[in-house]
Amino acid sequence: MEPDCPEWYDDLGTLLFELGESTLSAMYFQRGYQLMKEGQEQRMTSQALKLLENYGLVLYRLGRYEEAVTIYLEALQLVPENKKILETLGELYYLLGGHTQ
DSSP states (O other): OOTTOHHHHHHHHHHHHHTTOHHHHHHHHHHHHHHHHHOGGGTTSHHHHHHHHHHHHHHHHTTOHHHHHHHHHHHHHHSTTOHHHHHHHHHHHHHTTSOOO
């Protein structure tokens, strides 16, 4: 196991999410996100995008919309015209009343 590997935390977060453990899943995604941010060389990989999408989704499902917007905006920087991310951001902005704090 590689405890400082963002992909490891993404995989565990995904597994926990699929088991219905959304809050615990968010903690693992958050740690993977932190590690990804620390290792800037990994930011442009497809794995980084996957982690951002998974983390954003779990935040969305937990009703943590503003945090989800932040994560999805970062994902959008990696792939500026990703339809799925743009649609999800639209939904989040709608749920937030059209704006964030």
